[in-house]
Amino acid sequence: MRFGFAIGLFGVVILSHAAYSTVQYRGLLKIMEEEFSGPPLNVVAELLVGLVLCTWAALTVPGKFLSIHPDSEENRIVSLPDNMDFMIFNHRGRVLPSQLDLKLKH
Amino acid sequence: MVTKSEEDQLNRLESQVDNGGGGEWEYLCLVRKLKVRRPDKVLKHGLAILNDFKKRSALGTEDWTLCEQVAIAAMDCQCLDVAKDCIKVLRKRFPDSKRVGRLEGMLLEAKGLWAEAEKAYSSFLEDNPFDQVIHKRRVAVAKAQGNISTAIECLNKYLDTFMADNDAWRELAEIYVSLQMYKQAAFCYEELILSQPTNPLYHIAYADVLYTNGGIENLQAAKKYYASAINLTGGKNQRALFGVCLCTSAIGQLSKGRNKDDKESPELQALAVAALEKDYKQGAPDKLPLLTSTLKSLRVSS
Numbered sequence: 228m229r230f231g232f233a234i235g236l237f238g239v240v241i242l243s244h245a246a247y248s249t250v251q252y253r254g255l256l257k258i259m260e261e262e263f264s265g266p267p268l269n270v271v272a273e274l275l276v277g278l279v280l281c282t283w284a285a286l287t288v289p290g291k292f293l294s295i296h297p298d299s300e301e302n303r304i305v306s307l308p309d310n311m312d313f314m315i316f317n318h319r320g321r322v323l324p325s326q327l328d329l330k331l332k333h
Numbered sequence: 334m335v336t337k338s339e340e341d342q343l344n345r346l347e348s349q350v351d352n353g354g355g356g357e358w359e360y361l362c363l364v365r366k367l368k369v370r371r372p373d374k375v376l377k378h379g380l381a382i383l384n385d386f387k388k389r390s391a392l393g394t395e396d397w398t399l400c401e402q403v404a405i406a407a408m409d410c411q412c413l414d415v416a417k418d419c420i421k422v423l424r425k426r427f428p429d430s431k432r433v434g435r436l437e438g439m440l441l442e443a444k445g446l447w448a449e450a451e452k453a454y455s456s457f458l459e460d461n462p463f464d465q466v467i468h469k470r471r472v473a474v475a476k477a478q479g480n481i482s483t484a485i486e487c488l489n490k491y492l493d494t495f496m497a498d499n500d501a502w503r504e505l506a507e508i509y510v511s512l513q514m515y516k517q518a519a520f521c522y523e524e525l526i527l528s529q530p531t532n533p534l535y536h537i538a539y540a541d542v543l544y545t546n547g548g549i550e551n552l553q554a555a556k557k558y559y560a561s562a563i564n565l566t567g568g569k570n571q572r573a574l575f576g577v578c579l580c581t582s583a584i585g586q587l588s589k590g591r592n593k594d595d596k597e598s599p600e601l602q603a604l605a606v607a608a609l610e611k612d613y614k615q616g617a618p619d620k621l622p623l624l625t626s627t628l629k630s631l632r633v634s635s
Contacts, residue, residue, distance in 0.1 A: 297531055298567035301338035307534050308335065308368035312469040313504045314409070315477040316443040320372075321411050329376065329407075331418040332384045 228288060235284025241277035245270050334532060335367050343367065350378055357382055358392065365402060372409035379403035380415065397423065404436055408443040416440055431457065431464070438470060447478050465495055472504070481508060499528055506538070515546045533565035537573055544580060549587050556580035560601065568608050577605040582631040602632075 249266045256263050266274075294301055335343075346360040357378040364371055379399055382388045389396050404419035420440060423433045434457060441450035451474055457467045468491045475484035488505050492498065506521035522539035529535060540558035543551040559576035566573065581602040606628050613621045 296567075298565055300567070300569070301336065303337050303566045303569060304334045304532055304534060305337050305340050306335045307503070307532075309370040310500050310504055311368050311370065312466060312500055313473045313476070314370070314405075315473050316408050316411070316439075317445070317477040320409070323411075325410055325412050329380050329412055329415050331380065331403075331415050331422070 228290075231284050231287040234280055235288060238277045238280030238284060241273055241280065245273040245277060248273070335369065339363075339367060343369070347371075347374065350374070358388075361399065361402065365398075370409070372406040375402060375406035376410050376412065376415070379406065397426065401432070401436065405439070408439060411443070413440070413443060416443065431461075435466060435470065438467075442470075442474055442477065447474055450474055463494075465491075465498065468495075469501065472501075476508070481512065484508060497528065499525060502528075506542075510542065515542050518542050519546070531565060533562040533570060533573070536562040536565065537570070537576070540573075540576055540580075544576065544583070549584065552580050552584045552587065556584070556601075563605070569612075571609065571612060574605045574609050574612075578602055578609070578628060578631055 245266075248270050252267060252270070253263050265271075296302060297304075343360075343363055346356055346363060349355070350357050350360050351374070361375060361379055361382075364375060380403055382392070383396065383399065383403060392399065400419050400423055404416045404423070407413070407416035407419065417440065420433065420436050423430075423436065427433050434453070438450050438453040438457070441453060451471065454467050454471050454474070457464060458471075461467075468487070472484050472487045472491065475481075475487055485505070485508060488501060488508070492501055492505065495501070502521050502524050506518045506525070509515070509518035509521060519539065519542045522535060522542060525532075525535045526539060536558045540555040540562065543555035543558070556577060559573045559580060562570060562573040563577065568574070581599075609624065609628070610621065613624050
């Protein structure tokens with residue numbers, strides 16, 4: 228996890244470096260009075276590398292992804308909660324002897 | 334709603350605490366969260382925590398919630414002294430609490446003193462006529478005494494005010510089913526499906542009621558609802574699969590005399606039968622011949 232975090236940080240650093248070089252490139256173009264059509268190729272390559280690193284880090288750092296399908300094996304509903312608000316105590320368990328000699332110590 | 338992973342976790346924790354492996358507080362929290370009814374285990378392990386000073390102080394302020402949970406479990410197991418002690422402790426700590434008052438009312442119910450319980454609840458309702466839980470307890474008192482008609486009346490009046498309460502609709506549906514008033518039960522289940530359309534168990538219950546009612550339209554609707562339940566559970570719910578087979582055979586029997594439009598494709602039944610046979614082969618292979626002969630007789634008679 229640490230490794231993924233480090234990779235992510237590195238990717239962010241690469242992206243910010245690419246942003247900085249683009250800003251510098253634009254400044255250079257302003258001096259040379261040319262149009263800004265797009266960042267230079269090495270900056271584009273740097274952007275792609277940063278993208279790959281950040282995406283990889285984003286997928287590995289959070290850990291195991293949970294399923295979102297409602298009908299998957301973990302998410303399918305197997306039983307409803309017992310209606311505790313309407314619970315009655317007048318059931319057959321009343322006549323069973325309570326085998327446990329329990330007391331609250333206070 | 335209890336999902337499969339939560340049920341597995343609950344079973345695992347239950348076996349763990351039963352074999353003395355610790356994790357009681359986790360188990361009790363899970364029981365409280367899932368709202369399942371396990372009074373004997375809650376009582377045993379909750380009381381063990383409450384009686385142990387070290388474990389109790391580790392909980393901090395949560396031990397009052399545990400006290401309430403143990404009190405209710407004690408009432409369910411008919412250990413009324415434990416319940417009375419817990420409620421006394423809670424009353425000393427929270428002298429003006431409605432929640433403790435409700436517990437005292439429930440203790441009166443557990444003792445069988447219906448009139449006193451009813452009086453206590455009515456006095457609570459005078460103070461606050463919109464207290465939902467007290468209304469529901471009154472319905473429970475009527476149900477416990479056996480006055481099903483009073484219970485239905487109270488529940489209907491409650492639902493006129495609080496229409497969004499799913500538990501109450503479910504309770505009303507179950508009461509109607511117990512009285513064999515299937516049309517009204519179907520209405521209640523329709524309300525439930527409207528509010529929670531992704532819960533397959535309501536679809537199955539509704540389809541059961543429709544199938545019991547009978548008649549060709551009801552059977553066709555029941556088949557559709559069983560199919561939607563199969564869809565929502567990923568085909569793992571055997572009751573829905575059986576429901577599809579039974580509905581198809583019942584529809585076939587009813588429409589034997591008429592000329593067969595046969596817009597009902599036989600694929601659904603074939604798929605359901607195949608899924609059932611696969612499940613039985615995996616889960617209970619010695620019962621597989623019994624299953625195949627039953628299904629064959631259903632198909633032959635239709």
